[in-house]
Amino acid sequence: MAGPEPLFDKIALIGIGLIGSSLARVVRRDNLARHIAIATRSEKTLARARELGLGDSYTTDAAQAAKDADLVIVSVPVGSSGDVAKEIAPVLKPGAIVTDVGSTKRSVIAQMAPHMPAGVHFIPGHPLAGTEKSGPDAGFADLFENRWCIFTPLPGTDPAALERLSEFWRRCGSNIDTMDPDHHDKVLAIVSHLPHIIAYNIVGTANDLEAVTQSEVIKYSASGFRDFTRLAASDPTMWRDVCLHNKDAILEMLARFSEDLASLQRAIRWGDGDKLFDLFTHTRAVRRSIIEAGQEIDVPDFGRQAIEHPRK
Amino acid sequence: MAGPEPLFDKIALIGIGLIGSSLARVVRRDNLARHIAIATRSEKTLARARELGLGDSYTTDAAQAAKDADLVIVSVPVGSSGDVAKEIAPVLKPGAIVTDVGSTKRSVIAQMAPHMPAGVHFIPGHPLAGTEKSGPDAGFADLFENRWCIFTPLPGTDPAALERLSEFWRRCGSNIDTMDPDHHDKVLAIVSHLPHIIAYNIVGTANDLEAVTQSEVIKYSASGFRDFTRLAASDPTMWRDVCLHNKDAILEMLARFSEDLASLQRAIRWGDGDKLFDLFTHTRAVRRSIIEAGQEIDVPDFGRQAIEHPRK
Numbered sequence: 001m002a003g004p005e006p007l008f009d010k011i012a013l014i015g016i017g018l019i020g021s022s023l024a025r026v027v028r029r030d031n032l033a034r035h036i037a038i039a040t041r042s043e044k045t046l047a048r049a050r051e052l053g054l055g056d057s058y059t060t061d062a063a064q065a066a067k068d069a070d071l072v073i074v075s076v077p078v079g080s081s082g083d084v085a086k087e088i089a090p091v092l093k094p095g096a097i098v099t100d101v102g103s104t105k106r107s108v109i110a111q112m113a114p115h116m117p118a119g120v121h122f123i124p125g126h127p128l129a130g131t132e133k134s135g136p137d138a139g140f141a142d143l144f145e146n147r148w149c150i151f152t153p154l155p156g157t158d159p160a161a162l163e164r165l166s167e168f169w170r171r172c173g174s175n176i177d178t179m180d181p182d183h184h185d186k187v188l189a190i191v192s193h194l195p196h197i198i199a200y201n202i203v204g205t206a207n208d209l210e211a212v213t214q215s216e217v218i219k220y221s222a223s224g225f226r227d228f229t230r231l232a233a234s235d236p237t238m239w240r241d242v243c244l245h246n247k248d249a250i251l252e253m254l255a256r257f258s259e260d261l262a263s264l265q266r267a268i269r270w271g272d273g274d275k276l277f278d279l280f281t282h283t284r285a286v287r288r289s290i291i292e293a294g295q296e297i298d299v300p301d302f303g304r305q306a307i308e309h310p311r312k
Numbered sequence: 313m314a315g316p317e318p319l320f321d322k323i324a325l326i327g328i329g330l331i332g333s334s335l336a337r338v339v340r341r342d343n344l345a346r347h348i349a350i351a352t353r354s355e356k357t358l359a360r361a362r363e364l365g366l367g368d369s370y371t372t373d374a375a376q377a378a379k380d381a382d383l384v385i386v387s388v389p390v391g392s393s394g395d396v397a398k399e400i401a402p403v404l405k406p407g408a409i410v411t412d413v414g415s416t417k418r419s420v421i422a423q424m425a426p427h428m429p430a431g432v433h434f435i436p437g438h439p440l441a442g443t444e445k446s447g448p449d450a451g452f453a454d455l456f457e458n459r460w461c462i463f464t465p466l467p468g469t470d471p472a473a474l475e476r477l478s479e480f481w482r483r484c485g486s487n488i489d490t491m492d493p494d495h496h497d498k499v500l501a502i503v504s505h506l507p508h509i510i511a512y513n514i515v516g517t518a519n520d521l522e523a524v525t526q527s528e529v530i531k532y533s534a535s536g537f538r539d540f541t542r543l544a545a546s547d548p549t550m551w552r553d554v555c556l557h558n559k560d561a562i563l564e565m566l567a568r569f570s571e572d573l574a575s576l577q578r579a580i581r582w583g584d585g586d587k588l589f590d591l592f593t594h595t596r597a598v599r600r601s602i603i604e605a606g607q608e609i610d611v612p613d614f615g616r617q618a619i620e621h622p623r624k
Contacts, residue, residue, distance in 0.1 A: 103535075128535040131612035132599070138612070142621045147534055177531075187524050187532060195514065195536035197576065202510055203595040205502070205565070205572045212499050218601045219489075222459055223415075223440040223504035224543055226608050227511075229599035231536055236592035243580045243588050253517070254577050258570065260517045264509065265566050268555045276555050280548035283515040287444070287541035289530045296538050300443035300450070302614035309454045 007168050010035040012065040014084055015075035016049045017235070018130060019101045021139030023073060024054040026172045029141045039065035049136045067091040071099070071168065074112075078102040079241035082111030094119040097161050101127055103188055103238075105152040105181035107245035113154065121161035124152045126184065127174060128192070134235040145173035146294060152181040189249035193242055194257060197250065199231035200239070227302075319480050320382040322347040326374045326396055327387035328361045329547070330442060331413045333451030335385060336366040338484045341453045351377035361448045379403040383411070383480065386424075390414040391553035394423030406431040409473050413439055415500055415550075417464040417493035419557035425466065433473035436464045438496065439486060440504070446547040457485035458606060464493040501561035505554055506569060509562065511543035512551070539614075 011033040013020045020038075027033050038055035039062045040046050050058050059065050066072045066088035074084050081100055092098065098120055102108045105124050116122040129147040131138065149169040153162055166176045179187070206217045206225060217225065243250060267275040290296045297303055323345040325332045332350075339345050350367035351374045352358050362370050371377050378384045378400035386396050393412055404410065410432055414420045417436050428434040441459040443450065461481040465474055478488045491499070518529045518537060529537065555562060579587040602608045609615055 128532050130535070131617070133612045140617070142617065145621070148532055150532075183523075187528050188535065190518050190521060190524050191529055191532045191537040192535035194517075195540055197580075198510060198514055198573075199536075199539075200592055200595050201573050201576050202507065202569060203598050204576075204591050205506075205569045207594065207598060208572070209502060209568070211495075212502050214601075216499050217503055218598070218605050218607065220440050220460055220462075220499060220503045220607075221602045221605075222607045223442070223500065224507035224511075225503040226599075226602050227539055227543055228507055229595070229602055229608070230614060231539055232592075232595035233599040234592075234596075236589050236596065239592050240585050240588040244583055244585055247580055247583070250580060251577065254573070254580075256521070257514060257517045258573065260520070261510075261513050261566070261570065264513050264516075265563065265570075268509075268559055268562060268566075271556055271559070273552050273556055276552045277548050279516050280512055280544075280546075280551050282519065283512050283541070283544035284546075284548065286515050286519060286530070287538075287545040289526075290533045290538050290541055293530050293533075295530065295532075295534045296541070297616050297619050299619060300445045302542060302616055303619040304609050304614055305443070305452070305454065306619060307609055307611060307615040309457070 006031055006034050007164070007171065008033040008070040010037060010069045012037045012039065012069035012072045013055070013075065014039050014062045014065060014072060014088070016040045016045060016054065016136045017075060018134050018138045019127065020073070020075035021049065021052070021054055021136040022141065022143035023075070023172070025139055025141040026144065028054075030171060032168060032171055033071070037065040037069060045136060052136055054136060062087045063091045068093055069096060071097045071165070074098070074100040077238045077241040078104050078108055078245045081108045085112035085115040089115040089117060092117055092120045095121070097121045097123060097165055099123050099125045099165055101125060103192065103242050104246040105184045109152070109154065109181055121158055122154065123157060123162055123165050124154075124181065125165070125169070126150045126152075126188070127169065132230045132233040134238070142173065144169070147174055149174040149176055150184055151176065151178045152184050153178060185246050185249045189246060189253045193246055193250050194253045196231045196234060196239055197243065197254070198257070199228040202228050203232040318343055318346050319476070319483065320345040322349060322381045324349045324351065324377040324381035324384045325367070325387065326351050326377060326384060326400070328352045328357060328366065328448045329387060330446050330450045331439065332385070332387035333361065333364070333366055333448040334453065334455035335387070335484070337451055337453040338456065340366075342483055344480060344483055345383070349377040349381060357448060364448055366448060374399045375403045380405055381408060383409045383477070386410070386412040389549045389553040390416050390420055390557045393420045394427075397424035397427040401427040401429060404429055404432045407433070409433045409435060409477055411435050411437045411477055413437060415504060415554050416558040417496045421464070421466065421493055433470055434466065435469060435474055435477050436466075436493065437477070437481070438462045438464075438500070439481065444542045444545040446550070454485065456481070459486055461486035461488055462496055463488065463490045464496050465490060497558050497561045498564075501558060501565045505558055505562050506565045508543050508546060508551055509555065509566070510569070511540040514540050515544040
């Protein structure tokens with residue numbers, strides 16, 4: 001029953017939150033590396049990773065984990081990628097692949113690329129996977145299953161290194177795409193950053209009303225509001241950094257959103273039922289496409305009912 | 313094994329969409345009435361209700377269903393409640409209870425109350441339950457389980473009739489609240505109407521971009537966007553009518569939302585990380601409260617992962 005050979009001798013996971021710990025679990029389960037080195041700055045998080053048995057070695061020193069590693073995966077809030085790059089740069093072994101999982105790519109490249117020594121393959125990456133939970137307990141081996149992982153390779157990237165990293169992510173369950181970093185940042189601004197910002201905002205608005213109490217918002221949340229609270233429960237440090245590091249694309253998408261909302265608001269004010277009906281019909285088709293693309297389950301109410309009432 | 317006596321001899325369900333057909337199913341399952349009369353204007357929907365065996369009699373004539381009924385439940389888009397009230401008024405039997413399930417209450421009262429004959433108990437109601445699906449196939453008997461049903465009784469409402477209707481909804485699984493119709497409309501504007509409008513809007517914005525293709529939005533939607541597509545797949549007629557019939561409260565909440573969004577946008581533009589972090593931390597607590605209140609399942613990602621990977 002011996003599976004395929006491990007792809008790497010030593011993998012270093014810098015950061016062991018939701019993404020890092022999911023990687024640790026799938027690497028272990030599917031034998032993708034002989035040694036998993038785990039580094040995180042927080043003593044507490046490191047102790048928890050050790051308790052969970054996520055790796056083979058544990059350290060608060062990123063450089064120690066990265067030393068001799070064939071693959072280094074940086075899974076930290078994007079605002080910290082520059083510091084990590086600086087720390088690990090001196091010990092990176094020639095031929096090593098360094099990648100990241102950050103939700104913004106132009107900023108990560110600007111922070112990390114200047115530190116990367118010649119002979120090291122720096123390939124920026126972004127697995128589009130996650131939940132609203134964070135920390136080493138939140139990860140699971142199936143997180144990347146049937147999700148997309150986007151690479152934004154720099155000019156002159158070694159095709160063999162890119163293929164090796166792609167094979168790693170495919171073995172984690174992902175589909176692979178590559179694109180230009182600026183395009184990535186625009187795409188993510190609309191499919192991920194704007195939705196999170198809007199969700200944070202509406203939950204904030206509901207929290208601040210005088211006419212409707214907080215307890216009413218909570219009691220009656222099943223009528224729509226609760227859907228937004230999932231994204232708005234995401235990791236605050238990660239999302240603060242995303243906002244600060246993809247500012248231009250986010251502001252562009254926010255301007256579009258607000259323009260469209262003003263137009264919708266006007267249709268409500270003037271009772272333009274046809275315009276409302278047209279928009280509400282059009283958007284219904286988008287969900288069907290997402291379900292057909294295998295990126296959403298085909299179960300009403302996200303499957304909540306199926307979980308609450310399993311006998312049906 | 314005889315259960316409790318049926319609460320009513322004859323129930324008339326005017327409208328047999330998601331809500332009406334869920335009522336039909338729970339009334340049948342739990343023996344809440346001796347006869348279920350179903351009326352809907354659409355021949356096609358009526359034929360489907362008959363195929364599904366949802367009732368005991370079927371008609372496209374609301375008055376015929378309402379004749380001799382002890383309880384009439386109007387489950388139509390709120391813009392049609394006036395027409396239905398006018399149609400059924402002449403045949404209503406003295407002592408009958410008439411209620412509705414509409415998402416706006418002030419407008420429904422204005423449309424229906426003037427038609428109600430003396431001796432009939434008109435008690436406006438709103439079960440806060442639903443999914444993004446619509447039509448008679450979408451209903452299920454557990455829909456109202458542990459959800460709130462809000463009554464907005466008019467001055468002088470007979471307490472015995474209100475209690476009888478409350479008992480009916482409790483037997484359907486609901487918790488009961490009563491409030492003033494204006495307050496209901498404000499509460500629903502923030503917990504339900506604004507979330508739907510925002511969801512429709514963001515899906516519309518994503519649909520109209522030039523820089524990001526439609527197929528990219530769909531492929532990468534699991535990174536946040538897909539959460540919004542559920543609400544934005546809701547019934548267009550129902551939601552057009554909600555927007556037209558709760559205009560004042562919706563415009564008030566939209567103004568709040570836009571004001572907060574402008575402030576958040578400014579924080580992004582000027583790199584105010586502390587402000588972003590504070591908001592993003594605060595909103596996280598709201599979801600915890602909703603889970604504690606039993607209005608959301610305590611499973612990451614709405615349980616999608618549990619459904620996709622059931623072995624875990």
